[in-house]
Amino acid sequence: MRKLLKHRILWPIGALLALVLLNAVSRPSFLSITVRDGELYGSLIDILRNSAPLMLVALGMTLVIATRGIDLSVGAQMAISGAVALTIISDSKTPGSLGTVAVAILAGVAITFIFGLWNGFLVSVVGIQPIIATLVLMLAGRGIALLITGGFITTITSAPYAQMSQGYLIGFPFAFFVSLGAILVISLVVRRTALGVLTESVGINPEASRLAGVRSRGIVWSVYGVSGLLAGVAGILYSSNIMAADANNAGINIELDAILAVVLGGTSLAGGKFTLAGTVVGVFIIQTLTSTITFLGVPPAVTPVFKALVVIVVCLAQSRRVREWLSRIRPTRTPTTTTTTPVVERIPA
Amino acid sequence: MTALTETERPAPTISRWRHFLVGKVAWMPVLAAVVILVIMLVAGQAYFGRFVTPRILSSLFVDNAYLIVLAAGMTFVILTGGIDLSVGAVMAFTGMLAAKLMSTGVPAPVVIPLMLIAGAAFGLIIGVMVHYFDVQPFIASLAGMFLARGLCFVVSLEAIQVKNPLVLGLQSVKINMGDWYVTPTVIIALLLVVGATWVLGYTRFGRTVYAVGGNEQSARLMGLHVARTKVLVYVVSGVCAGIAGLLFTAYTAAGYSLNGIGTELDTIAAVVIGGTLLTGGSGYLIGSLVGVLVYGVIKVSITFLGADASWTRITIGILLLAFVVVQRVIVARANRR
Numbered sequence: 094m095r096k097l098l099k100h101r102i103l104w105p106i107g108a109l110l111a112l113v114l115l116n117a118v119s120r121p122s123f124l125s126i127t128v129r130d131g132e133l134y135g136s137l138i139d140i141l142r143n144s145a146p147l148m149l150v151a152l153g154m155t156l157v158i159a160t161r162g163i164d165l166s167v168g169a170q171m172a173i174s175g176a177v178a179l180t181i182i183s184d185s186k187t188p189g190s191l192g193t194v195a196v197a198i199l200a201g202v203a204i205t206f207i208f209g210l211w212n213g214f215l216v217s218v219v220g221i222q223p224i225i226a227t228l229v230l231m232l233a234g235r236g237i238a239l240l241i242t243g244g245f246i247t248t249i250t251s252a253p254y255a256q257m258s259q260g261y262l263i264g265f266p267f268a269f270f271v272s273l274g275a276i277l278v279i280s281l282v283v284r285r286t287a288l289g290v291l292t293e294s295v296g297i298n299p300e301a302s303r304l305a306g307v308r309s310r311g312i313v314w315s316v317y318g319v320s321g322l323l324a325g326v327a328g329i330l331y332s333s334n335i336m337a338a339d340a341n342n343a344g345i346n347i348e349l350d351a352i353l354a355v356v357l358g359g360t361s362l363a364g365g366k367f368t369l370a371g372t373v374v375g376v377f378i379i380q381t382l383t384s385t386i387t388f389l390g391v392p393p394a395v396t397p398v399f400k401a402l403v404v405i406v407v408c409l410a411q412s413r414r415v416r417e418w419l420s421r422i423r424p425t426r427t428p429t430t431t432t433t434t435p436v437v438e439r440i441p442a
Numbered sequence: 443m444t445a446l447t448e449t450e451r452p453a454p455t456i457s458r459w460r461h462f463l464v465g466k467v468a469w470m471p472v473l474a475a476v477v478i479l480v481i482m483l484v485a486g487q488a489y490f491g492r493f494v495t496p497r498i499l500s501s502l503f504v505d506n507a508y509l510i511v512l513a514a515g516m517t518f519v520i521l522t523g524g525i526d527l528s529v530g531a532v533m534a535f536t537g538m539l540a541a542k543l544m545s546t547g548v549p550a551p552v553v554i555p556l557m558l559i560a561g562a563a564f565g566l567i568i569g570v571m572v573h574y575f576d577v578q579p580f581i582a583s584l585a586g587m588f589l590a591r592g593l594c595f596v597v598s599l600e601a602i603q604v605k606n607p608l609v610l611g612l613q614s615v616k617i618n619m620g621d622w623y624v625t626p627t628v629i630i631a632l633l634l635v636v637g638a639t640w641v642l643g644y645t646r647f648g649r650t651v652y653a654v655g656g657n658e659q660s661a662r663l664m665g666l667h668v669a670r671t672k673v674l675v676y677v678v679s680g681v682c683a684g685i686a687g688l689l690f691t692a693y694t695a696a697g698y699s700l701n702g703i704g705t706e707l708d709t710i711a712a713v714v715i716g717g718t719l720l721t722g723g724s725g726y727l728i729g730s731l732v733g734v735l736v737y738g739v740i741k742v743s744i745t746f747l748g749a750d751a752s753w754t755r756i757t758i759g760i761l762l763l764a765f766v767v768v769q770r771v772i773v774a775r776a777n778r779r
Contacts, residue, residue: 232755
């Protein structure tokens with residue numbers, strides 16, 4: 094069992110280290126961190142800062158995927174929270190005051206939390222497939238964000254708001270602390286209480302866990318709420334980075350990156366067992382990969398090709414058939430892993 | 443039921459109506475889509491005045507020919523219970539490839555088959571991943587989407603103009619019939635719909651598609667070629683994306699890497715609105731055609747209203763939701779029986 098755990102997280106970490114090593118060899122400046130006015134600068138620090146929105150979204154996505162779901166609407170929700178927050182700030186008379194910014198952030202996050210609950214309602218109560226339930230909001234969400242901003246890209250100047258993603262706190266980027274906070278809170282809540290285990294049981298077999306007395310409906314409902322909430326915070330970070338609410342481009346394709354990060358981390362898309370640490374590593378892999386590709390002089394637009402190859406390789410590595418092939422090559426040992434047979438189940442209403 | 447009709451003698455038509463509906467539950471969502479379409483057209487006519495004119499109805503087909511083709515391919519995939527997110531990107535890629543090849547002087551009769559082969563290749567990759575490696579259709583086609591979109595930019599970062607008269611002729615030749623007009627793109631799309639309807643309804647492959655979507659395990663136990671069918675539906679969808687690429691290139695007269703972003707969502711929405719169940723096994727191709735027309739009418743109405751274009755997506759989202767909930771109720775009822 095211990096070996097298995099080691100085995101699981103080892104691969105993503107190995108991949109991350111390999112990527113970092115590749116970068117360090119091809120450009121020595123990659124690892125260097127300079128201190129200016131007590132603030133740290135460097136490629137690694139940039140990765141820590143820029144990965145924050147993806148980190149938040151991917152953490153929420155991990156929980157959703159653990160319940161056998163998927164949340165496609167996170168990108169649209171980011172656009173909504175950014176639009177709400179920036180509209181409030183730009184409409185207020187004191188855009189620079191801390192109170193206004195706090196209200197704006199709370200409002201933005203609260204709205205996406207409600208949208209998250211709406212997704213959860215559709216999935217857990219109405220019983221719509223997660224892909225479609227969240228697809229609705231993915232389609233409509235950007236439209237809603239455009240309506241909030243009136244079709245324009247709202248720009249603001251507000252020092253406290255800029256602090257969110259551009260500022261520093263004890264030497265590190267502020268955004269890094271936001272993602273660190275989210276990691277800590279979620280892992281504490283999930284791993285120090287029974288919630289994590291209950292979530293996994295719902296993901297492994299919803300019907301059985303319901304019969305065992307797990308309130309699966311409430312759990313499924315709340316993970317979408319959490320996902321919405323985190324997407325809201327990510328939207329705030331994103332808009333604070335560019336100080337503009339761009340309804341069309343905020344968080345575009347982030348749902349795909351988040352799913353990729355979760356899968357890279359070793360959480361199976363079939364639901365059930367999940368690993369938050371793996372997701373964190375997965376996020377760093379993606380961010381480093383993006384940074385590497387940019388550095389190599391490949392046009393950023395071609396990035397999807399690399400991501401596609403990563404997805405294909407990872408998915409194939411996860412599949413039963415390839416594992417069987419691999420185990421045949423290795424000296425035969427009894428397969429200790431419980432083969433997760435993809436049983437298609439109809440969940441009755 | 444029969445006893446009921448005898449007591450309720452004054453209303454034999456209702457019982458006949460009910461009798462008609464028994465065993466045709468699958469047609470209900472299609473009918474609902476047709477009703478919605480008619481209501482929207484009537485409402486548009488009442489509100490705008492000159493809405494239901496041959497000109498606008500013709501343009502409905504002309505502007506959405508590529509979407510009709512995509513929806514036809516998507517219907518195959520969704521009928522097996524899968525999903526194909528790659529169609530928009532594959533459409534853009536085949537268009538891009540064609541534009542590039544034609545700009546270097548390769549003749550169109552060579553390029554067009556190449557587009558279809560490229561589309562089929564993407565479908566094949568996705569299908570093999572889905573069936574043989576148990577990758578979820580959603581993820582496999584996502585990888586296909588990434589790959590195709592990225593390869594677009596490998597072909598060229600800029601838009602490439604298409605000057606080939608044969609390809610442009612698909613869109614520019616207008617065949618007038620009174621006030622109505624069609625372009626070759628529409629004829630291709632409609633022929634494809636007719637052909638696909640025939641395949642789904644009357645060939646062994648088509649019936650297997652329904653069987654796999656209804657219950658894959660049973661289909662396998664019945665000795666049907668599940669593996670071949672599951673891979674083939676993605677190939678069909680890929681080829682359709684290739685054809686759509688041709689039509690879209692003719693429509694825009696250029697290949698551009700950012701073409702068709704979000705088209706996969708429009709396509710899925712159209713198929714679902716057209717009454718195909720996302721769980722697979724139930725739906726009709728003609729429904730998808732109606733779904734595309736509903737989408738087209740929404741787009742035209744929003745242009746007529748002068749409202750913000752973002753309302754198109756919101757309306758589609760709301761309609762999609764409504765239809766999915768209706769589907770959910772239908773499935774729940776069927777299960778209870």
